[in-house]
Amino acid sequence: MRYFSQLSLPGKLALFAFALGLVAVFGDPYGGGAVTLHPQELAVLVQKEVDHVSVERLADWIIQKKSDYRLIDLRDAGSYATYHIPGAENVQLTGLTDAALARNEKIVLYSDGGIHSAQAWFLLKAKGYDAAYILRGGLDDWKDQVLYPVLAANATPVETAAFQRKKEVSAFFGGTPRLGSAPGVTAAAAPLPEPALPKVQAPAAPTASAAAPKKKKEGC
Amino acid sequence: MASVLPSAVLDAAAVPIPRVAARREAAPYLNPYLAGVGLGLVLLAAFVIMGRGLGASGAFSTFISWAVASVAPAHAKGNEFYQGYLQSGGSHPLKDWLIFELLGVLVGGFVSGVLAGRVRKTVEKGPRISTRSRLLLAFSGGTLMGFGAKLARGCTSGQALSGGALLSVGSWAFMLMVFAGGYGAAWFVRRQWQ
Amino acid sequence: MSAPFFKFGLFGAEFSLVMAFAIGIGFGFFLERAGFGSARKLTAQFYFKDLAVFKVMFTAIVTALLGLFYLSWAGVVDLSLVYFGPTWLLPQIAGGLMLGVGFVIGGYCPGTSMVALATGKVDAVFFVLGVTAGIFVFGEAYPAIQGLVNATPMGEITLPQLFGLRYGVVVFLVVLMALAGFWGAGAWERRLARRAGEV
Numbered sequence: 001m002r003y004f005s006q007l008s009l010p011g012k013l014a015l016f017a018f019a020l021g022l023v024a025v026f027g028d029p030y031g032g033g034a035v036t037l038h039p040q041e042l043a044v045l046v047q048k049e050v051d052h053v054s055v056e057r058l059a060d061w062i063i064q065k066k067s068d069y070r071l072i073d074l075r076d077a078g079s080y081a082t083y084h085i086p087g088a089e090n091v092q093l094t095g096l097t098d099a100a101l102a103r104n105e106k107i108v109l110y111s112d113g114g115i116h117s118a119q120a121w122f123l124l125k126a127k128g129y130d131a132a133y134i135l136r137g138g139l140d141d142w143k144d145q146v147l148y149p150v151l152a153a154n155a156t157p158v159e160t161a162a163f164q165r166k167k168e169v170s171a172f173f174g175g176t177p178r179l180g181s182a183p184g185v186t187a188a189a190a191p192l193p194e195p196a197l198p199k200v201q202a203p204a205a206p207t208a209s210a211a212a213p214k215k216k217k218e219g220c
Numbered sequence: 221m222a223s224v225l226p227s228a229v230l231d232a233a234a235v236p237i238p239r240v241a242a243r244r245e246a247a248p249y250l251n252p253y254l255a256g257v258g259l260g261l262v263l264l265a266a267f268v269i270m271g272r273g274l275g276a277s278g279a280f281s282t283f284i285s286w287a288v289a290s291v292a293p294a295h296a297k298g299n300e301f302y303q304g305y306l307q308s309g310g311s312h313p314l315k316d317w318l319i320f321e322l323l324g325v326l327v328g329g330f331v332s333g334v335l336a337g338r339v340r341k342t343v344e345k346g347p348r349i350s351t352r353s354r355l356l357l358a359f360s361g362g363t364l365m366g367f368g369a370k371l372a373r374g375c376t377s378g379q380a381l382s383g384g385a386l387l388s389v390g391s392w393a394f395m396l397m398v399f400a401g402g403y404g405a406a407w408f409v410r411r412q413w414q
Numbered sequence: 415m416s417a418p419f420f421k422f423g424l425f426g427a428e429f430s431l432v433m434a435f436a437i438g439i440g441f442g443f444f445l446e447r448a449g450f451g452s453a454r455k456l457t458a459q460f461y462f463k464d465l466a467v468f469k470v471m472f473t474a475i476v477t478a479l480l481g482l483f484y485l486s487w488a489g490v491v492d493l494s495l496v497y498f499g500p501t502w503l504l505p506q507i508a509g510g511l512m513l514g515v516g517f518v519i520g521g522y523c524p525g526t527s528m529v530a531l532a533t534g535k536v537d538a539v540f541f542v543l544g545v546t547a548g549i550f551v552f553g554e555a556y557p558a559i560q561g562l563v564n565a566t567p568m569g570e571i572t573l574p575q576l577f578g579l580r581y582g583v584v585v586f587l588v589v590l591m592a593l594a595g596f597w598g599a600g601a602w603e604r605r606l607a608r609r610a611g612e613v
Contacts, residue, residue: 010596014593014596018589018590020480020589021480021585021589024480024586024589025580025582025586027483028487028580028581028582029486029581030486036489103415103492103495128415218497220499
């Protein structure tokens with residue numbers, strides 16, 4: 001201890017640096033493979049549903065050509081090739097941690113329903129991605145509300161008026177609006193014919209660099 | 221004639237900065253290790269606040285690219301090097317991070333100099349060389365520096381300090397070669413300094 | 415993870431210029447504190463008379479290196495969002511050599527020349543003009559030398575990746591190397607002082 005106090009300031013700094021360097025051997029700057037979970041924090045987020053994005057909102061984003069988010073399709077490659085929401089990138093759950101996802105961009109996850117996207121959301125949240133979102137209802141809801149919106153047979157005038165917008169959105173994505181049967185008849189009892197999925201002629205998924213094409217490099 | 225004029229007038233004519241700054245005995249330099257820690261913390265601040273390191277030569281490049289584009293826009297458009305420094309995402313090319321940073325360096329250097337009494341109009345050179353030769357060599361050295369910095373994508377501030385702290389391979393190789401080049405050429409210009 | 419603040423949108427491009435100015439003030443301040451506004455002090459390094467350049471540079475690197483490492487480990491800084499320049503080995507080696515030669519001939523580097531300008535050095539004016547000329551020559555020659563300039567690209571490669579070592583291990587090795595260098599520099603300067611005392 002006396003030796004330490006006799007050291008000059010640079011000497012003390014040198015010792016401090018040595019100690020820090022030594023401890024660094026056991027550390028990992030990228031957090032390594034382990035994840036940290038804050039259960040209560042996550043529970044609150046889940047309850048508040050702040051990290052949900054509705055299919056209607058996503059449809060609006062796509063129509064408005066917003067580029068401040070990345071859309072991730074978690075299904076297998078075959079399903080992705082058959083149909084995917086325009087602008088989506090195909091990343092499997094197992095490849096999620098390796099994927100080039102940045103923590104400062106909005107990431108919207110979807111799967112067929114909501115289970116895989118919710119589980120992927122947890123993964124990303126644990127790895128420190130604060131801007132991960134779940135597409136509520138997944139592709140199933142996308143088909144029901146956006147591609148093939150249904151106008152019930154006994155719809156009110158207000159609903160009919162609102163349906164006009166839904167028809168336009170549906171047409172934009174190549175879907176077909178449907179007119180529903182009378183109430184009381186569930187979809188299972190009188191299933192509507194599953195229309196053919198629209199061909200996706202959307203271009204390749206937007207890359208992160210496309211968001212700021214004319215920005216200068218950050219070098220010196 | 222000069223001796224007839226009172227020294228105060230001579231001083232005022234020769235040194236166009238606050239007399240306080242030049243008259244005082246220049247303070248000793250700060251311990252290099254402490255200065256290094258200070259510098260390191262500034263560099264760390266840049267990483268944490270901006271997500272980038274420091275730099276210097278890039279500001280020069282931006283300025284030159286803007287100047288060339290202003291004088292000969294077609295020529296600049298066809299040159300990939302200049303174009304690289306003119307992509308400013310819509311805002312004026314001179315509203316560049318490094319340019320503002322270098323302006324800050326001027327201010328910070330001046331403040332420290334004033335505080336230490338180290339601001340005076342001089343020519344830094346050794347005793348065995350004339351002022352004229354020194355100024356010529358300063359220009360030549362600068363030219364080599366400028367060219368080399370662009371080859372290496374940075375200078376000591378950007379590549380060596382910032383890239384070094386990030387453990388970039390190219391930066392460390394660059395740093396090694398800077399020392400090699402300096403030591404290698406030192407003997408040939410020893411008259412300039414010693 | 416909330417840092418780097420700018421990358422997480424804490425402030426916009428306009429304010430980042432204010433930050434640039436502020437950070438630059440700190441940069442210039444400490445450069446001048448160390449005496450790097452003087453070409454004689456800077457070049458004394460290459461005559462083994464004054465090893466301040468080595469001491470300051472490597473202390474700064476170690477400080478920032480340790481700072482970044484620990485802040486990243488603690489989950490404060492997202493290292494993947496910090497700009498990392500790619501490596502082009504050959505041009506960086508050639509450029510480094512040129513820069514070193516230019517350093518000892520010119521007496522400054524671009525950053526320190528600003529500090530020298532601010533403290534009244536006339537030779538710094540000529541140096542800055544030289545740097546401008548050198549970059550202009552490079553720009554004009556670029557189409558012709560593009561091949562050399564972009565030779566041997568290695569991408570964004572780190573020393574840990576190159577040597578197959580863990581990041582923390584390389585950090586420790588760098589710290590050890592720097593401390594050894596500082597000890598050696600101190601021993602050398604003590605020897606110089608003894609010799610000066612004997613003479």
